[in-house]
Amino acid sequence: MxxxxxxxxxxxxxxxxxxxxxxxxxxxxxxxxxxxxxxxxxxxxxxxxxxxxxxxxxxxxxxxxxxxxxxxxxxxxxxxxxxxxxxxxxxxxxxxxxxxxxxRLNDVLETDFANRIIRVQSGRTNLSVTGAVEEEGFFYAPDPSSQLACAIAGNIAMNSGGAHCLKYGVTTNNLMGVTMVMADGEVVEIGGAHLDAGGLDLLGLICGSEGQLGIVTEATLRILAKPEGARPVLVGFDSNEVAGACVSDIIKSGILPVAIEFMDRPCIRATEAFAGAGYPDCEALLIIEVEGSDAEIDDQLSRITKIARAHNPVELRESTSAEESAKIWLGRKSAFGAMGQINDYMCLDGTIPVSELPLVLRRIGEMSKDYGLDVGNVFHAGDGNMHPLILFDANKPGDLEKCEAFGADILKLCVEVGGCLTGEHGVGVEKRDLMVSQYNQSDLEIQLAVKDVFDPNWLLNPAKVFPLSSTETRRAS
Amino acid sequence: MxxxxxxxxxxxxxxxxxxxxxxxxxxxxxxxxxxxxxxxxxxxxxxxxxxxxxxxxxxxxxxxxxxxxxxxxxxxxxxxxxxxxxxxxxxxxxxxxxxxxxxRLNDVLETDFANRIIRVQSGRTNLSVTGAVEEEGFFYAPDPSSQLACAIAGNIAMNSGGAHCLKYGVTTNNLMGVTMVMADGEVVEIGGAHLDAGGLDLLGLICGSEGQLGIVTEATLRILAKPEGARPVLVGFDSNEVAGACVSDIIKSGILPVAIEFMDRPCIRATEAFAGAGYPDCEALLIIEVEGSDAEIDDQLSRITKIARAHNPVELRESTSAEESAKIWLGRKSAFGAMGQINDYMCLDGTIPVSELPLVLRRIGEMSKDYGLDVGNVFHAGDGNMHPLILFDANKPGDLEKCEAFGADILKLCVEVGGCLTGEHGVGVEKRDLMVSQYNQSDLEIQLAVKDVFDPNWLLNPAKVFPLSSTETRRAS
Known part of the structure; x- marks a missing residue:
């Protein structure tokens, strides 16, 4: 790098x-x-x-x-x-x-249930935002896997999502306003406890801008009422393509589960060995969760299982208790840790149209053979946000570079099929040089010029997001 | 002007x-x-x-x-x-x-139910987007009152909402991508059939930019599954404050109706005389609509009517048939026309935190007396988007100016209580000079500088959005 x-x-x-x-x-x-x-x-x-x-x-x-x-x-x-x-x-x-x-910026500044908002300092952790409102029956929706540790500031910078964002949207859909310190120290308020204001939507621009435009110190967030209940169903298939087609059919039917998680065989095996969640030994596994009252849950799950059964699943297990639900989620939540036990891994983050899932999974399998590196797929299938985990050996010379090249090929494939380079992790340094596969030079110039407006001396979060060559020229000028 | x-x-x-x-x-x-x-x-x-x-x-x-x-x-x-x-x-x-x-840009380019999107040319009318997908059970959510006529291009320019946006969000929450022609004729693609891409969120910036940044010619829109059913309840109160407090309590309870519409006495009377919807003659009236299966509707309405009854309504009428539902909506949908029968009117558009409704309605009443101009309030109360209609006589010298001054005072009040100048109509020429009451000079400078990036010669949609003084200087330079 x-x-x-x-x-x-x-x-x-x-x-x-x-x-x-x-x-x-x-x-x-x-x-x-x-x-x-x-x-x-x-x-x-x-x-x-x-x-x-x-x-x-x-x-x-x-x-x-x-x-x-x-x-x-x-x-x-x-x-x-x-x-x-x-x-x-x-x-x-x-x-x-x-x-x-x-x-240290971790205070709750205001909770306002009548307007369904909470105002916090930006260093507050994601989960502790929910912690501040859950007694009143509310929660903050975006739920990155790192939610116990990650800060709202980082969530805003990366426009973070999570398993439940299929239904509730990502950070940008739950952010109402920010207090931001500009590159020269000026303090500005953008957005607030109201709908979209007039003029250019700077709040939308700032969300996901990866620290390139200013330092967000406070945030006004939308909070939602907790659903009465939730229930997952686990469905196993004997091919990735069929599982992908099942996801497509669920989305196409118009049902909006709160989460559709997908794991492929390498992931299932690693997870099962690590966490013993009782998963079936099959090619692909979906965890589909729905929310609401018991009647709503029953209704949605009956429609979902009907669609799933039409794809001849090798296993279909609807949770009947809180313990069973926890066990179904246990495997999914242990997947990253489980893969880490086998080997070093690089976790990618790309997004594709849901209907391209079968094609992309097949191509990843082919590339895995070409590169000689194993890959496990675990991802938010409902909104097409993939997290392929490429296994490599950090102590083997050349393996990291091979892994990086494989990862780049996967992300380029995401762009090729009509998707994009990132779903929720952002570009950072990792994908900076791949931006040219998504954007042409004139697209990038516009983004650089907008950055110029906020940070004319290019002092904010250097060497991220944009190809290094563009930013170097900019900073020197 | x-x-x-x-x-x-x-x-x-x-x-x-x-x-x-x-x-x-x-x-x-x-x-x-x-x-x-x-x-x-x-x-x-x-x-x-x-x-x-x-x-x-x-x-x-x-x-x-x-x-x-x-x-x-x-x-x-x-x-x-x-x-x-x-x-x-x-x-x-x-x-x-x-x-x-x-x-003439009114074709459907692609419908893709598996990915829940439709791609259209931007001149297509809002309602005909739904028309293209409703046979498959889908619809396009944002529903401005003008949806029979208004174009998606204008919806994107103004980030348009509608009565049902409390649940489904406004245009920016339903827009996935655009094809845009830049000021110099270059054609760019922004966003697409995938989640948020890396780099700066130019799509969010373009939505609501009122034709200042480019010409959107094609749009990829999110479509949703039609709910099984919907049912409104009409609740009358003997004061605006109590109706406002009822709205606050519903939102605070966490229930998310698909619409909460509010009409005050001047509006109710005009509407009743015009459309004969059978509304009670009371100070304030709410139409609250919920969606879902029958069981869901029953459940939500029972919770809503319980909250409403705690505010001693003078009338509470739950629809029991499609005809009754249509009649309840008839009055609301005729409100603008009804007010137009009485006199010329100016329809304002401002947004406030829901909890400030009672205060703002009281202040508008006081201002109405001071200015000697009647005002009717009909608005999307669930998300605080107000549409005060000020009545005036266009043939009476000075009345239009008085009406404009009154309107400006109402919008400044919206900003004062933590709201903003516009909910869904945009700034246009109407509110251009009020932008300084929401933004200070340095806020505005940032917006002007972003506009510079896209339209360096300031040829796109002149004299809109920004105070005329700022844009004149800009264009001359």
Whole structure:
């Protein structure tokens, strides 16, 4: 992974920059000891590492603003960091950058049940947003797998989704407004406790912008009433194609389950060995969950199982108790861990039209043979968001590179069939150079020019999202 | 309404410009006779009129591209026009502009039930999108009151909503991708039949951008399965405050009806006299509709009527047949026409947090007395989208100006209580000068700078959305 050459003049001014940051923050909020800054050298894409110049941990919008003013005046790049759970290297530092961690921005500022909103500081973890409203019967819908750890700031940066986003949408569908600190320290409010305002939709632009446009410090989020109940059904098939066709038929019928999860044989086997969830040993497995009152659940599941039976499943197991439901989900939730037990793996994230599932799964199988690397597929099939896990051996020379090439081929295939490079993990450094397979030069120029408006000196989250060549030219100019 | 001074050099070159446009379009697709161009002199905000230089009616993306190339080379402003149903003057021409009407772009390009999408040309009317999929049991959710006439192009430009958007979201929540012709004629694809792609969310930026960034010629839209059934309940109250509190309590309980419509006494009386829907003569009336299977409907309505009864309604009428349902909706759907029978009216569009309904309705009542102009309120109460109708006499000197001042005060009040200037009609020319009450100069500068990226010569839909002073400076530079 090529990263930009650090700016030697910044490295030389480290002491001065640290001193200026310390002057605007409370004691202990600037981490600059080279041993301690190693805690920030990578995120969940651990293949790439680089300790930052220093890290700051502000606890308020005013403190974030003060940090940004200093960095703006000193011309120092800033890498915003949520909880560091990015699988795309979205928070990877450069040696000349300041990591701006939002971990201390974790307060609930307001809950307003009459308007179904909650306002939180952006460092608050996803699950603790629900924690703040669940006693009143509400929840925050987007549910990334990392929801126990990941921060709302990162969810907004990556427009994160999760297993239940088929029904409830991703972050952008649940975000009402933000308080954002601009590159020069100015504080702006965008959106709020109301519908779409007039003028250009800057909130939509900011959601998913991966820290390229500003630092979100507070967020107004939509909360929803908890459904009365939920129930999964597990369906096993003897081919990926048939399972894919079953997903297509369910979506086509107009039923909207809250989740349709898909696992293929390599994943099922690994999971079963690891978690013993009692999954059948078959080619492909769907977990379909519906929500509502008992009557609604019965009605939806009867229509879903009717469609599934038409595809000759080798197993069809409707949960009849909370214990059975938990067991059905146990395997799915252990899948990543289970694959990690077998070998190192790279988790991809691409999106395709649901109807292309059978074709894409077949092509991935063929590529797996060509590359000689195993791949397991576990993904949110209802909305076409795939997470192929490619297994490789990090200690075997050349294996990582082979894995990266295989991953790139899969993502290019996603684009080819009418999908895109990412569903919920974002581009980060991981997919930056693949952006040219989705966008032509003039598409990219427009995006770069919009970035220019918000961050004219290109100091925000360097070397991410856009091909390195474009950003290097930009920053130099 | 102040409009920019037309560019005399463009007026002088009219023949040459018309000739060049005729050269790239089929016979009859360029309307330039001064008598015929009057058909395009205004949209549904008929208080303001100005015939354009000429109008073009292209029938394909390639023809739109050819038109834009000519206009780009000639430096002629272009005003995109859907069906001309804008209540905010979003398609008001300037004398030196070419009206680009999308009426001939009305084909269905693709229906794809497996992926729940339809791809249409942008001039297709909203209702005929549903028409193309309803036999298979699907529909397109956003339902502006003008849905029989209004075009998808205009829906995208204004991020249009409708009575049923409380449940299904507005246009931006149902738009998957667009084909757009840029100011210089280049054709780009943004989004598509997949979830959010990487990089900046340009699709979100374009939706609601009121023709400021490009000409959308094709759109990929999300379609949904039709619910099994729907049923409204009508509830009358003896005060606006209590009706408002009832709406708040329903939303707070977490129930999500498909629509909550609100009418106040002036509206109820006018409607009753006009349509004879059998409404009770009370201060405020709610129409609450829920959807689903019979069991779901029964369950939701029993919870809603329980909440409503706690507010001592003067009338509570649950529909028991399709005829009764139609009659309940008849009044609401006739409300605008009914008010128009009494007098000229101006229909406003502002949004507030639902919990502020009682306060805002009281303040509007007070202002009505101060201005000496009657006002009727009919609106989408569930999501706080208000449509106050101010009655005035167009033949009485000074009445229109008084009405405009009253309207501006109401919209400023919406912003004050945490809402915004528009819910679904957009800014257009109508609310352009009010943008400064929602945004400060630096907020606006960011929006203008983003517009610069897409339309550096400021030729797209002039004099809309932004305060005239900002755009004049921009265009001159």
């Amino acid at each position: 090529q990263m930009p050459t650090p700016d030697a003049t910044i490295l030389a001014r480290k002491d001065q920059i640290v001193k200026r940051l310390q002057a605007v923050l409370p004691d202990g909020a600037v981490v600059h000891d080279p041993f301690e800054t190693r805690a920030y050298e990578c995120d969940a894409l651990t293949a790439y590492k680089c300790p930052p110049l220093c890290a700051v941990l502000p606890a308020s919008t005013a403190e974030v603003s003060a940090v940004m003013r200093v960095c703006h005046e000193e011309g120092v790049p800033v890498v915003p960091r949520g909880a560091g759970t990015s699988l795309a290297g979205g928070a990877l530092p450069t040696a000349d950058s300041v990591i701006l961690g939002v971990a | 102040q409009m920019p001074t037309p560019d005399a050099t463009i007026l002088a070159r009219k023949d040459q410009i018309v000739k060049r446009l005729q050269a790239v379009l089929p016979d009859g697709a360029v309307v330039h006779d001064p008598f015929e161009t009057r058909a395009y002199e205004c949209d549904a905000l008929t208080a303001y009129k100005c015939p354009p230089l000429c109008a073009v009616l292209p029938a394909s993306t390639a023809e739109v591209s050819a038109v834009m190339r000519v206009c780009h080379e000639e430096g002629v402003p272009v005003v995109p026009r859907g069906a001309g149903t804008s209540l905010a003057g979003g398609a008001l021409p300037t004398a030196d502009s070419v009206i680009l009407g999308v009426a």
